[in-house]
Structure formats: C-alpha cells, structure tokens
Amino acid sequence: MYEGAVQDLIDEFGRLPGIGPKSAQRIAFYVLEADREDINRLADAIRVVKDKVKFCEVCFNVSEQDLCNICRDAKRDQLLLCVVEESKDVMAVERTRTFRGRYHVLGGSINPIAGVGPDQLHIRELLTRLQDDTIEEVIIATDPNLEGEATSTYLARMLGSLGIKITRLASGLPVGGDLEYADEVTLGRAFEGRRSVTG
Amino acid sequence: MYEGAVQDLIDEFGRLPGIGPKSAQRIAFYVLEADREDINRLADAIRVVKDKVKFCEVCFNVSEQDLCNICRDAKRDQLLLCVVEESKDVMAVERTRTFRGRYHVLGGSINPIAGVGPDQLHIRELLTRLQDDTIEEVIIATDPNLEGEATSTYLARMLGSLGIKITRLASGLPVGGDLEYADEVTLGRAFEGRRSVTG
Structure with missing residues (x-):
C-alpha cells in the first residue's frame, strides 16, 4: 500500500501481538514523526532485551544474570515454591505482596491443541528442584482456565507421591x-x- | 517492576500511541521469546523508516524520494487537487479508486487548543501551488470533525478569491x-x- 520502508514498518508492527493493521499504521506514522532520539531508544531497547535478558537457571523467570533477583534473594522463604505459567505471573503474584517464597516458571501450560505437552514445559526441572531442595509446600498458581487446570491436575498427580504439601490457588x-x-x-x-x- | 532491560522495553512500547501498560508488557515478552531474526527485522524497520522516509517536496505525502510516487505519476489528473490532513488520508482516498488527481497534505488540522494554527500547516505551500499550477478544482477532504471543519472553512475563505472551484466532501x-x-x-x-x- 505505502512505499517500501513505511509499509515494511507497518507489517513489522502488525506482527506484534494485539496490534491490528490500523494500530500498526498509527504507530508507524508516530515513529515517522517522532524525534529521532526517542526512536533510537525504542530500537535499542528491542535489541538490548534480546542481548541482555535470559532466563533464570533455577526458576526460568526472566533475568539479566544467571540467577534472577528472586532466586538470589536469601531473605525469601526457601520452603515455599509457587509454580506459575509465565514470568508475567511472577510479577502479578509479587504485586500482591502476600507471597515471600520462590517461584518456578513452567513456560506455558499444557495445551494439546497447540501441541504443548508436559515435555515442552519446565516440569522435569521442577521435579529436580523438589528432590534437591527442602521445599515444604508447592503452590500451583496456573491460570484458572482449561489449560491451567489441566496443567494443575497433571502437576498434582506427578508431585503427589513426593510427600510435599501441594496446594492450588x-x-x-x-x-x-x-x-x-x-x-x-x-x-x-x-x-x-x-x-x-x-x- | 521488572529488571532493567525488560522494564525499559515495556516503557518504550508504552510510549507508542494506543498501547497501554498491559499491551506493552505483552509485546515486550513477545519480543523476548521471538526469534532473534524477526526482532532484528523489527528494530531495523524502525531505524530505516527514520533514515529513508521523508516528505514529498510538492505535496508533503510520505515518500522515499524527493517527489512521492503520486506526484511523479504523469498519468494523474493535473487539474484536480485533493487537500487532506495526513498521509494516512491519502491512502484512504486512494483505496476508494474514485480520485485520479493529486494531493496536498496539510500535516494536521487547525486546532487552537493544541496550539495548531494555519501557520503550522502546509497552507502557504498550497497557495503557492495553486498560483503556479493550473488547477481547476480543489477538493477539501479534511476530517468531518470540529478541527477538520474549521480547517475547511479557513481554506474555503483563503482560496475563495483565486477563481478556482472549491468543493468539500x-x-x-x-x-x-x-x-x-x-x-x-x-x-x-x-x-x-x-x-x-x-x-
């Protein structure tokens, strides 16, 4: 529709989640008209996040170091483990300020239609953690929807034999x-x- | 909330028009998890648009050359001129396939509250065009809202003495x-x- 570079940018923004063609066009024109400095900051932030951010080796939360800031924090309760689907969920729980334990991020939920089974999630690593660490309670905090419930049921069955208290939100x-x-x-x-x- | 680079990216996306905090977070995590190649393409597209795209010297439509592809097209009707607020409006009119003349992009509309008066728009350049070119009809296609109507009224008064037919959508x-x-x-x-x- 537009000439080369403008259309390329509209296409790229249109690929982002939740951005339709009209929004993509609006954002592309915003970029065109904005200060170059602001736009360079946006482009840099996109690249930097890919270069600097990785996943915590223990809990798979996003982190700029090998261990995320929650896993590094010795003051967190080492006996409580909250299992969530995504890093976003860690933040949601943190905002409640009611949980002071640590997390395990599964990286999604069991969803046969989308081809996601237990092997695609960080469930094996969760089992290893539960065998190695002294954890008294695992709080399953997957989403209260079909996939989250399926994941919760699967985890409850897997972990039931470990002799650890398993709870669900x-x-x-x-x-x-x-x-x-x-x-x-x-x-x-x-x-x-x-x-x-x-x- | 998040560690450095992730929060920086959420902030940058949150500055774009029409993207709230939740969408910004969703897009940032998409970027984190997407293929590096896709993400580089996005970052490049943002920079390239700033480097390559400028505004047509004649009509102020977006263009990668000194003249936009419509002004360069000798087959367009040279007697008809459609005045619009934004480049986006050029595309909207082009999609109708009912207009074969050329355009003049004002770069906005008269909006005293936002501090936009006639001097901030490409109205002087429009007058020069109308004096230099042989144009028979100017079609005012500003938005059908308060600012668009004010701009239309202003233009109609300005151009009324030139002996050119002035119409409004x-x-x-x-x-x-x-x-x-x-x-x-x-x-x-x-x-x-x-x-x-x-x-």
Missing part, C-alpha cells in the same frame, strides 16, 4: 465484584470453597 | 449503516445534502 468471587454478575462456574467454585466465618 | 449517512443509529448531526447533514433521484 482458591477460585471464587473476585473482590469488588458483584455476585449477580459472576459466571456460574465461578459462583459454583465460590460455594465449593466456602469458609467458616464463625470461630 | 459530502457529509451524510455512511453506506451500510442504519438510519436509526445515525447521530443527529450526520442525519441532519444527510437531509441538507439530499439529492434528486428522479431525472
């Missing part, structure tokens, strides 16, 4: 939400997981 | 739309602009 009503707008599965889970509020 | 019901869902201004314009359908 609670499902229920989101805080601040309206009961009448909750979907029936969530509301059903909230009933199943109901807790005593009297002493 | 029709406002009315969008094709394929529902009359009952049209806003009252659009529907009002459709009434004002009604056309005879009998011979």
Whole structure:
C-alpha cells in the first residue's frame, strides 16, 4: 500500500501481538514523526532485551544474570515454591505482596491443541528442584482456565507421591465484584470453597 | 517492576500511541521469546523508516524520494487537487479508486487548543501551488470533525478569491449503516445534502 520502508514498518508492527493493521499504521506514522532520539531508544531497547535478558537457571523467570533477583534473594522463604505459567505471573503474584517464597516458571501450560505437552514445559526441572531442595509446600498458581487446570491436575498427580504439601490457588468471587454478575462456574467454585466465618 | 532491560522495553512500547501498560508488557515478552531474526527485522524497520522516509517536496505525502510516487505519476489528473490532513488520508482516498488527481497534505488540522494554527500547516505551500499550477478544482477532504471543519472553512475563505472551484466532501449517512443509529448531526447533514433521484 505505502512505499517500501513505511509499509515494511507497518507489517513489522502488525506482527506484534494485539496490534491490528490500523494500530500498526498509527504507530508507524508516530515513529515517522517522532524525534529521532526517542526512536533510537525504542530500537535499542528491542535489541538490548534480546542481548541482555535470559532466563533464570533455577526458576526460568526472566533475568539479566544467571540467577534472577528472586532466586538470589536469601531473605525469601526457601520452603515455599509457587509454580506459575509465565514470568508475567511472577510479577502479578509479587504485586500482591502476600507471597515471600520462590517461584518456578513452567513456560506455558499444557495445551494439546497447540501441541504443548508436559515435555515442552519446565516440569522435569521442577521435579529436580523438589528432590534437591527442602521445599515444604508447592503452590500451583496456573491460570484458572482449561489449560491451567489441566496443567494443575497433571502437576498434582506427578508431585503427589513426593510427600510435599501441594496446594492450588482458591477460585471464587473476585473482590469488588458483584455476585449477580459472576459466571456460574465461578459462583459454583465460590460455594465449593466456602469458609467458616464463625470461630 | 521488572529488571532493567525488560522494564525499559515495556516503557518504550508504552510510549507508542494506543498501547497501554498491559499491551506493552505483552509485546515486550513477545519480543523476548521471538526469534532473534524477526526482532532484528523489527528494530531495523524502525531505524530505516527514520533514515529513508521523508516528505514529498510538492505535496508533503510520505515518500522515499524527493517527489512521492503520486506526484511523479504523469498519468494523474493535473487539474484536480485533493487537500487532506495526513498521509494516512491519502491512502484512504486512494483505496476508494474514485480520485485520479493529486494531493496536498496539510500535516494536521487547525486546532487552537493544541496550539495548531494555519501557520503550522502546509497552507502557504498550497497557495503557492495553486498560483503556479493550473488547477481547476480543489477538493477539501479534511476530517468531518470540529478541527477538520474549521480547517475547511479557513481554506474555503483563503482560496475563495483565486477563481478556482472549491468543493468539500459530502457529509451524510455512511453506506451500510442504519438510519436509526445515525447521530443527529450526520442525519441532519444527510437531509441538507439530499439529492434528486428522479431525472
């Protein structure tokens, strides 16, 4: 549609997740009109992240060193391990400030349709960690969707024989939400997981 | 939140138009996990567009040469000139395949609140073109919003004395739309602009 370089850039932005053709065009024109300095910073940031960022050797969280800053932190509780799908989930849990243990990032969830089985995830490394380290509780914090539940079920079965406490994050009503707008599965889970509020 | 380079990249993507913090994070992780070759292509495309693409000396459309491919095309109708706000609008008009004349890109619209007056737009260059070239009709194709209408009114007044036919794109019901869902201004314009359908 456009001449060479502009169309190339629109195509490249259009390949990024969540960016449609209109957004790609809008961003490409923004780049065209922005200060060269800002644009160089963007291009550099893209390259630098590929050069500098790798995955933690222990937990597979993103890291610029061999060990991520959580695995390096001796003050974290060494007895608790939270298993998540992605590095993004580590950040989500960290933001709650309720968990002070360490993590294990699986690198996805079991999804037969997309061809992702247990072997494509960092499950073998999780088993090795559980055999080597003294961990008392594994908290499975995969997504509360079909793939996350399948992964959770698989892990629970795999780890059940290790004699470690295995827990799963609670499902229920989101805080601040309206009961009448909750979907029936969530509301059903909230009933199943109901807790005593009297002493 | 994240360690250095990942957060830098999230910040840079977050500065692009239409990309919020969640999208920026999603794209940054995509970049982290994508093939290095794809990512180099993206970073190169960003730099190349700044190096190679400039604005046409005649019409201010984006171009990799001194003259854009439309101004270079001798087969375009030299008597018709379509005035638009942005290069994106040139593409939008080209896609209709109904206009075979040439363009003049203003580089925006009159917007006192944003501090954009006639002097910030390529209006002086438009006047020079109209004095030098033999143009029979100027079609004002600015956006049908407040700023576009203000720009159109300003241009119509400026160009009125040149003895050239000045037209404005029709406002009315969008094709394929529902009359009952049209806003009252659009529907009002459709009434004002009604056309005879009998011979």
